[in-house]
Amino acid sequence: MWKLLKKIIKTGILTEKPSHRDEKEFQRTAFSKSLAVRHVDAGSCNGCELELWALENPYYSASSQGIKFVASPRHADALLVTGPITHAMHEALLKTQEAVPNPRRVIAIGDCACDGGVFAGSYAVLGGLEVVLTPDAKVPGCPPTPQDILNILRKAFART
Amino acid sequence: MDSSLPPVSPGGLCLIPLEEGIPRCFFPHENSATYLEHAADLKSTGGRFLGLWASASPFPRIYSSVLLKEGLILMVLSLGKDAAGDFVYPSLSRIFPSASRFERTVRDLFGFIPAGLEDQRPWVDHAHWSIPPLSVPPGTRISSQTSSMGRPDYPFVRVKGPGIHEIPVGPVHAGIIEPGHFRFQVLGEKILRVEERLGYAHKGVDGLFRGRTIMEGAKLAARISGDSTVAHSLAFAQAVEQALDFIPAAGVRFMRAFLLERERLMNHLGDLGAIGNDAGLAFALSQFGRLKEELLRKNHLHFGSRYLFDLVRPGGIAIFLGDPAIRDLLTEIARLLEEVLELQRIYDDHGGLQDRFQNTGILSPEIATRMGIGGVVGRASAQAWDLRSGHRCDPYHRFPPALALAHTGDVAARVRVRFLEIQESLFLSRALLEHFPENVIKEEFPINPDITEGIGIIEGFRGETVSWVRLSPGGIIQAAHHLDPSAILWPALEMAVPGNLVADFPLINKSFNLSYSGNDL
Numbered sequence: 001m002w003k004l005l006k007k008i009i010k011t012g013i014l015t016e017k018p019s020h021r022d023e024k025e026f027q028r029t030a031f032s033k034s035l036a037v038r039h040v041d042a043g044s045c046n047g048c049e050l051e052l053w054a055l056e057n058p059y060y061s062a063s064s065q066g067i068k069f070v071a072s073p074r075h076a077d078a079l080l081v082t083g084p085i086t087h088a089m090h091e092a093l094l095k096t097q098e099a100v101p102n103p104r105r106v107i108a109i110g111d112c113a114c115d116g117g118v119f120a121g122s123y124a125v126l127g128g129l130e131v132v133l134t135p136d137a138k139v140p141g142c143p144p145t146p147q148d149i150l151n152i153l154r155k156a157f158a159r160t
Numbered sequence: 161m162d163s164s165l166p167p168v169s170p171g172g173l174c175l176i177p178l179e180e181g182i183p184r185c186f187f188p189h190e191n192s193a194t195y196l197e198h199a200a201d202l203k204s205t206g207g208r209f210l211g212l213w214a215s216a217s218p219f220p221r222i223y224s225s226v227l228l229k230e231g232l233i234l235m236v237l238s239l240g241k242d243a244a245g246d247f248v249y250p251s252l253s254r255i256f257p258s259a260s261r262f263e264r265t266v267r268d269l270f271g272f273i274p275a276g277l278e279d280q281r282p283w284v285d286h287a288h289w290s291i292p293p294l295s296v297p298p299g300t301r302i303s304s305q306t307s308s309m310g311r312p313d314y315p316f317v318r319v320k321g322p323g324i325h326e327i328p329v330g331p332v333h334a335g336i337i338e339p340g341h342f343r344f345q346v347l348g349e350k351i352l353r354v355e356e357r358l359g360y361a362h363k364g365v366d367g368l369f370r371g372r373t374i375m376e377g378a379k380l381a382a383r384i385s386g387d388s389t390v391a392h393s394l395a396f397a398q399a400v401e402q403a404l405d406f407i408p409a410a411g412v413r414f415m416r417a418f419l420l421e422r423e424r425l426m427n428h429l430g431d432l433g434a435i436g437n438d439a440g441l442a443f444a445l446s447q448f449g450r451l452k453e454e455l456l457r458k459n460h461l462h463f464g465s466r467y468l469f470d471l472v473r474p475g476g477i478a479i480f481l482g483d484p485a486i487r488d489l490l491t492e493i494a495r496l497l498e499e500v501l502e503l504q505r506i507y508d509d510h511g512g513l514q515d516r517f518q519n520t521g522i523l524s525p526e527i528a529t530r531m532g533i534g535g536v537v538g539r540a541s542a543q544a545w546d547l548r549s550g551h552r553c554d555p556y557h558r559f560p561p562a563l564a565l566a567h568t569g570d571v572a573a574r575v576r577v578r579f580l581e582i583q584e585s586l587f588l589s590r591a592l593l594e595h596f597p598e599n600v601i602k603e604e605f606p607i608n609p610d611i612t613e614g615i616g617i618i619e620g621f622r623g624e625t626v627s628w629v630r631l632s633p634g635g636i637i638q639a640a641h642h643l644d645p646s647a648i649l650w651p652a653l654e655m656a657v658p659g660n661l662v663a664d665f666p667l668i669n670k671s672f673n674l675s676y677s678g679n680d681l
Contacts, residue, residue, distance in 0.1 A: 003506050004443060014450060041338045043361040045677045047386025047467060052336045053430070054456070057449035071334035087288040088360045089339055092331050118380050123293045124364035142469065143386065 015061040018150070035067045035157060038076035038100065042093050043125065044083030047143040048110040052080070054146045067153060073099035078156070080149075084112040084125040085132060097133060105156055108135040109149060111142045118142075175231035179554040180407050181398050182547055183231030184615045188238070192250040192275075195237045199255045202226045202233060208532035208545070209256035210624055211643035213366070214266045216296040218611075220247045222272065224259070225615075225626055225643065227534075229550065232617050234628070239272060246302055251277035258531055258648050269366070271295040271302045281315060284359040284680060294367055319345035319352050327662065331360040338676035346662060354657045354665070356650055361680040369629075369640035374400055374605075377637045378473050381627065384642050385678030386467065390416075390423040391620030392642055392678075393472040395627035398616025399640075400474035403631050405612075406605045408476065411598045414555050415477045419468050421589045424621040425496075426455050426467070428578045428585070431673050435575060436507065438667040439516040447503055451496065458492055475605040486593050493593075497586045504579045517572035521668030523656040524569050533652050535623020535645045537672055540577045541569035547619035548588075559591035569656075571671040607635055622646060622675070644678025 039052055055062040056069070063069075070076050073096045085093065097106065108129040111117035116127030129135050137156040139148050175183040189195040203209075207226040215221050220239040225232060239247040251274035252259035263274035264283035271292035291301055318326065324347050331339035339360035345353040365384060369377055381396035382389045394416055401408060408416075429452040436444020456466040462485045463471055471478050481489075507513060523533070528541035538545060546563050548556045564580035566573035608631055616627040623645030632638045653672050657665060 003502075003509065007447065007502065007506065008443065011447065011450065039336050040332055041336075041361070043339065043363055043677070043680075045383040045386040046338055046675060047383065047389070047469070049336050049338065050386060050430075050467060054449075054453060056445070057453045058446050059450070059453045069336060083361070084363060086360065086362055088286040088362060089331065092339070092360070096332050118383050119363045119365075119368065122364035122368050123289070124362050124367075142383075143467070145466070 011058075014058040015064055016059055018065065018154070035078065035153065036070045036076045037067060037078045037080055037153070038070055038073045038096070039080045039082070040089075040093055040096050042081055042083040042089040042113070042129075043086035043119075044110065044112055048082035048112075051143045051146050051149065052082070052109070055149060060146045060150065062150065065150075067150075073097075074101065076100050076104070078105040078107060078153070080107050080109050081113050081129050081133075081135070082109045084116045084119040084122075084127055085129060086125050088124075090126060090132060093132065105136040106133050107152065107156060108138045110144055111140055114138045114140050175228070175233075179552060180413070181402075181553055182551055182617050184234065184402070184617055185231070186234050186236055186613065186615075188236045190238060192237065195235060196250050196252075196255070198235055199224065199226070199252050202228065203255050207233070208534060209252070209258050209648070210532075210626055211647055212252065212259055212262035212266065213628070213641040213643075214270045214272055214294075215630065215639040215641070216270060216294055217638060220270070220272060220296055222249050222266070223628060223641070224252060225628075226256075227545075227617075227624060231551075232615065232626070234615055242273075247272040247296070248275050249273075250275050253277050253279075256532065258651060261647065261651070267302075268292065269294045271300060273302065284362045286359055286362075293364065314357055316343045316355050316357070317353070321347075323347055324352065330357075340676045342665075344662065344665070349661045349663070351657055351660055351662055351665065354654055356654060358650065358676060359680050361677045363677075363681065365681040366639070366641055369637050372637050374474050374631070374635045374637065377629070377640060379470060381640075381642060382470050382472075384681065385644050385646070385675040386469075387427055387675065388423065388620045388622065388625060388644065388678065389470075390419045390468050390472055391618060391622075391625040392627065392644070393470070394420060394618050395616040395620075395625045395642065396629070396640075397472055397474045398618065399614040399627040399629045400616075400631070401605070401614065402616065403612040403614030403629055404605050404608055404635075406475065409598075410554065411596070412477050414592055414596055415479070415481070416472050417555050418589060418592045419463075419471060419477075420618065420620070421585045421592070422455070422459060423468060424585050425582060425589075426452055426459075427621040427673075428582050429455065429500075431670070432503075432507075432575065432578055432582075434673075435517075435571065435667065435670050436513065438670045439513050439571075441510065441513055444503075444507075444513075451499060455492075455496070458489065462489065481596070486596065490590060490593055493586050493590050497583065500579070500582050500586075507575065507579075514572065516664075516667060517575055518568075518570055520571045520664050521656045521660055521671060522568070522570045523652055525567060527655050528569065528652065531648075531652055531655070533649065535619075535649065536574060536577050536581070536621070537649055537652060538623065539564055540566045540573035542567045545624075547617065547624060555592060555595075556588075558595070559588055561585065561588045571667060574671040607633075609633055611638065620645065622673070623649065642678075642681065644675055644681075646674040646676075646679040649674050650679055 433448025
């Protein structure tokens with residue numbers, strides 16, 4: 001136990017502060033400090049998932065900025081979708097989206113969810129979230145960096 | 161390259177140690193009797209089945225890969241039509257039980273029928289097509305409709321009895337997880353049986369490879385499983401290079417081996433944190449998450465990509481390491497080694513953690529041997545297979561990493577193997593950096609005048625990763641297939657779960673950490 005506590009104290013706080021402008025923007029949002037997001041993998045290669053996981057590490061610490069990954073779509077304000085939307089995930093994706101209460105936002109994460117990426121044109125994928133849902137925002141990148149994802153989350157929820 | 165080494169002969173079984181990779185050869189079969197006999201032979205000499213796939217052009221064939229201690233054998237069976245007009249081949253499932261899901265996949269995608277396969281259920285077919293999408297000629301139906309193709313309700317094996325109930329989970333999971341379905345048969349808190357239903361991430365990769373150039377193919381190979389991008393890129397590069405009879409320079413081999421270790425470190429660090437977290441120690445997730453993020457940032461700084469996407473390419477490597485970068489990476493390695501050892505002591509001394517780890521999710525060495533399990537999971541169940549040791553490949557034979565082995569087969573064993581491998585990986589990375597020969601960036605290779613084939617196999621962070629390509633003249637991919645070790649490991653997870661509590665499933669699953677995308681292709 002001692003070793004563990006010592007390590008915690010020695011490590012200190014690593015979380016990087018968002019830039020002043022970003023923070024101000026996010027403060028004014030409807031979901032200020034309490035954005036619940038649900039992730040659906042619609043057939044990604046798991047590269048985007050690695051970066052979504054990275055949002056939870058001490059450097060980005062999305063939860064300390066009020067962005068929280070929730071287990072049920074019914075608790076969510078936003079749906080993050082990754083992958084080129086495989087036929088096999090189509091129905092599950094729609095059902096998950098329907099379960100998210102209004103007002104909700106849908107965000108496409110990564111090149112595959114934006115337009116199918118390298119998998120576009122295959123018999124097994126629909127190719128891009130737009131084919132089934134209207135995304136409120138898109139984060140291109142293969143995979144997009146955690147910073148890109150955070151920036152879009154902040155922007156998508158800024159009051160206009 | 162030592163020119164005195166003869167190349168692998170494609171016809172016979174002469175597996176001569178090679179500098180440029182694991183010895184690997186094609187073994188053609190014209191009839192099913194010799195094919196089955198050969199498979200049984202390979203099994204009796206200790207061969208491990210790694211996977212099976214099909215190709216349609218120029219004519220239907222089945223490829224089965226079996227790994228021996230000496231190298232990889234790829235049995236190639238040409239298919240003939242039966243009386244009903246279907247392409248039929250004998251099922252290997254009685255010799256290698258793991259062949260079952262692969263053969264079901266081939267039936268779903270190509271319509272080639274495995275004779276003697278008991279499991280007639282579809283696998284990647286989720287009732288979204290009525291004609292096998294890769295059939296020959298395109299659009300051919302299976303005349304003898306033996307499978308339950310097109311059925312929306314998948315017949316899970318059910319356990320019946322008083323008090324037994326079923327828990328369906330997925331394909332959308334409660335977290336940041338890939339899609340897949342698990343069906344638990346439960347008595348109270350105890351799992352009696354779990355069955356996987358995968359294929360939700362099926363993207364038609366085999367179809368997408370067709371007609372692409374080598375470089376386009378490399379881009380696709382890098383995205384078969386994002387967490388193993390180096391492994392798949394490297395296997396693909398090896399396959400193309402074997403097909404083109406091209407041997408990369410020592411500098412390229414060093415850099416590739418180094419990148420592969422970076423990927424192993426990144427994933428093992430992430431897994432150790434996630435496993436600790438699933439056992440209730442949030443401290444583990446933040447500490448290992450920190451180490452992983454620092455590694456990723458170094459990757460971005462020195463290689464321009466956090467996860468090392470698109471750096472390993474056929475013919476060479478896309479990066480250059482200067483002396484300042486090498487010095488910086490050496491410092492990082494020393495620091496990481498110290499930190500990991502410190503965290504390992506915390507893990508070892510933590511009673512609560514060890515209580516969750518030990519005797520949870522046991523994959524016994526006997527079952528692991530019977531199923532031919534390799535990789536981290538296999539080594540945690542006393543399976544002494546690691547392509548990096550025991551072969552003459554350069555640069556591994558210069559600084560062979562010690563085999564990380566554990567015998568209990570539980571979550572604790574898989575944690576221990578990961579800790580050991582991180583240390584060995586750091587030693588190997590240090591040795592590679594200290595003896596770095598020369599920086600070579602090459603992306604030129606000969607253009608093939610004829611149709612040629614090649615295979616590549618490397619030890620990724622999960623286990624053996626295989627790539628096969630057939631090139632048309634001029635470097636266009638006619639067909640290609642990748643094997644992620646996950647495909648062999650998923651059935652092993654089903655064997656490790658029964659008898660455990662439902663609440664322990666996430667922990668056991670995490671300790672396997674398998675790829676859905678790499679499995680579903």
